[in-house]
Amino acid sequence: MAKITYVESNGTERVLDIASGVSVMQGAINHNVQGIIAECGGGCSCATCHVYIDEKWTEKLGKKSELEGDMLDAVCDLQPNSRLSCQIEVTDALDGLIVRMPAKQV
Amino acid sequence: MTTLTEAPVYWDPYKPDFWMNPYPVFRRLREEAPLYRNEEHAFYAVSRFSDVERGLTDTATFSSSRGDVLEYIKANMDIPSGMFIWEDPPLHTAHRSVLTRVFTPRRMNDLEEKIRAYCARCLDPLVGAGRIDLVADFGAEMPMRVISALLGIPEQDQEAVRERVDASLRTEAGKPMDVSQASYKGAGFEEYVDWRAKNPSDDLMTELLRAEFVDETGTKRRLTREEILCFVNVLAGAGIETTTRLIGWTGKVLGDHPEQRAELAANPGLIPNAIEELLRYEPPGPSVARYVARDVEIHGQTVPAGSAMLMLVASANRDDRRYPDGEHFDIHRKGPPHITFGRGIHACLGSALARVEGRVALDEILKRFPTWTVDLDKAKLSSTSTVRGWDNMPVFTGGNGQQGAKAKVTGGTPQAGADLDGASAAVGTETWELTLQTPMGPQVMTAQILREGDAFKGTMSGEMGVEHIDGKISGNALSWTLSLKKPVSIKLSFDAKVAGNTMTGNVKLGMFGKAALSGKRI
Numbered sequence: 001m002a003k004i005t006y007v008e009s010n011g012t013e014r015v016l017d018i019a020s021g022v023s024v025m026q027g028a029i030n031h032n033v034q035g036i037i038a039e040c041g042g043g044c045s046c047a048t049c050h051v052y053i054d055e056k057w058t059e060k061l062g063k064k065s066e067l068e069g070d071m072l073d074a075v076c077d078l079q080p081n082s083r084l085s086c087q088i089e090v091t092d093a094l095d096g097l098i099v100r101m102p103a104k105q106v
Numbered sequence: 107m108t109t110l111t112e113a114p115v116y117w118d119p120y121k122p123d124f125w126m127n128p129y130p131v132f133r134r135l136r137e138e139a140p141l142y143r144n145e146e147h148a149f150y151a152v153s154r155f156s157d158v159e160r161g162l163t164d165t166a167t168f169s170s171s172r173g174d175v176l177e178y179i180k181a182n183m184d185i186p187s188g189m190f191i192w193e194d195p196p197l198h199t200a201h202r203s204v205l206t207r208v209f210t211p212r213r214m215n216d217l218e219e220k221i222r223a224y225c226a227r228c229l230d231p232l233v234g235a236g237r238i239d240l241v242a243d244f245g246a247e248m249p250m251r252v253i254s255a256l257l258g259i260p261e262q263d264q265e266a267v268r269e270r271v272d273a274s275l276r277t278e279a280g281k282p283m284d285v286s287q288a289s290y291k292g293a294g295f296e297e298y299v300d301w302r303a304k305n306p307s308d309d310l311m312t313e314l315l316r317a318e319f320v321d322e323t324g325t326k327r328r329l330t331r332e333e334i335l336c337f338v339n340v341l342a343g344a345g346i347e348t349t350t351r352l353i354g355w356t357g358k359v360l361g362d363h364p365e366q367r368a369e370l371a372a373n374p375g376l377i378p379n380a381i382e383e384l385l386r387y388e389p390p391g392p393s394v395a396r397y398v399a400r401d402v403e404i405h406g407q408t409v410p411a412g413s414a415m416l417m418l419v420a421s422a423n424r425d426d427r428r429y430p431d432g433e434h435f436d437i438h439r440k441g442p443p444h445i446t447f448g449r450g451i452h453a454c455l456g457s458a459l460a461r462v463e464g465r466v467a468l469d470e471i472l473k474r475f476p477t478w479t480v481d482l483d484k485a486k487l488s489s490t491s492t493v494r495g496w497d498n499m500p501v502f503t504g505g506n507g508q509q510g511a512k513a514k515v516t517g518g519t520p521q522a523g524a525d526l527d528g529a530s531a532a533v534g535t536e537t538w539e540l541t542l543q544t545p546m547g548p549q550v551m552t553a554q555i556l557r558e559g560d561a562f563k564g565t566m567s568g569e570m571g572v573e574h575i576d577g578k579i580s581g582n583a584l585s586w587t588l589s590l591k592k593p594v595s596i597k598l599s600f601d602a603k604v605a606g607n608t609m610t611g612n613v614k615l616g617m618f619g620k621a622a623l624s625g626k627r628i
Contacts, residue, residue: 006588014115029443031441032440032441032442036441036443037443039443039453039454039457040449040450040453041449041450041451041453043450044449045202046452046453046457047210047211047212048211048458064520070207071206071207071210073212074207074210074211074212074213075211076211076212076215078212094280104209105211106214106215106457106458106462
């Protein structure tokens, strides 16, 4: 279980308890956080679950796979702290994670 | 005591006119028969969001390998290799991977300027006509030009391609699709593929010819000619028909909700969310079918392997269990995403393109036609089994039948309606009559502006004659300056907000204070 803060693009903060084992994307969708589409349902193939990781956490997440690295090129407004949230699994170690939604997914 | 019992819900999808308004029946299905069985046509259907989502994501149970059209599944057709929407993993995974990096959000957004140019080409000649057809004159044209440009189909042949695809998707009113209509073998595209192979270019077809992928046997290879033809056929069909329907629905639904349309005209920043709501409310693909590959239990009943099942996407999108007040159209809806583009491995590959096209199309329509009235008597709903929407969408736009916008001369203002060269105003020009409440009394001026993204150019006419202006646009706010030489040298700074056909704001009169500004579109 981890407490994750999702910051919507208009500044609204949603602080949510997300069970371990689901993705950061799924946590957002389950709680109707605005700003994530995730049409492919977590298959790393649509690039619409794009989030920005708070700088305090960028080093603490697992490394991204080659596939995620590839698909990240597909997002709008790519930044150094960009990740695809369907590829980040929630664990106890992520308690306190802060992620920001981009202004648009498409 | 007698009780009034209603007959159990019976749904015949082939009944003529059913698709005009399927939603009351869908609601009954959701409430009374969430697993619905139609014996006459031998199919099952699910209508609630959670069941449709499961039907699309559980690909082991609900297979695409017999097709995703009810009639094709029942006919047990052979599926040619390359028709990837009708494939299961691992073959589907291998084929789709070739295209995943083509239709991405970033690459589709890079097309925005091109899409805007195609929109302008279609819409500019219609300004002032008074009655236009949002499908025949626009919706059927622009998506065809865009996907054809992506595919590298020469412009003079694009019309013929569109007609061929249209014919393959059409059914006679009330009849199921004929299996012989399945034009998946790409007939008619061979010449382009062969010609493009000899004349490579910077387009998708060239990419397909060159792409290497690892097939389901683990072999790294290029696509076969058959596979390429299938791909091109799927992309052409999907890229044109569906987006055309989205534009038709945009015209119909916003015509039915003029107050929300006015909000969009005044604040284009609301357009992306409005497009999502249009997609939810009237999905161009209202249902997809699957082959049930193994026995499955749904709502306490067993659906046997070998069955054909419809996933009612248009019903799932209205399910109150997920969308509060789901039958209500609301451009401000802050809900969970719709399921119009599907979910999981077969989720629509072109969804980013559809979104960019939809949003640019609506933006460009509203710039030229902030209001319209649907001529519903003359609008015709398409009769196809897989895609739902309008063949034509005639609307009255309030022009006076003359090309281009022309200003009226008001209260002694000379030369209003012409730019400095004396030529008539460009199409797309907005004309406003502005009244400034100055310390010397009300002053009337006319402004003619032409928007270009977040800026505009134009002229202002009044007692000072005609002067050039250019300004900035932010949402519904316009700001610009005008330097006057007489009677005194003074710089006017305008700040105004547009709401439909009125403008309100103020003008800073150099160092002489501020004046209230009101404007009306003429």
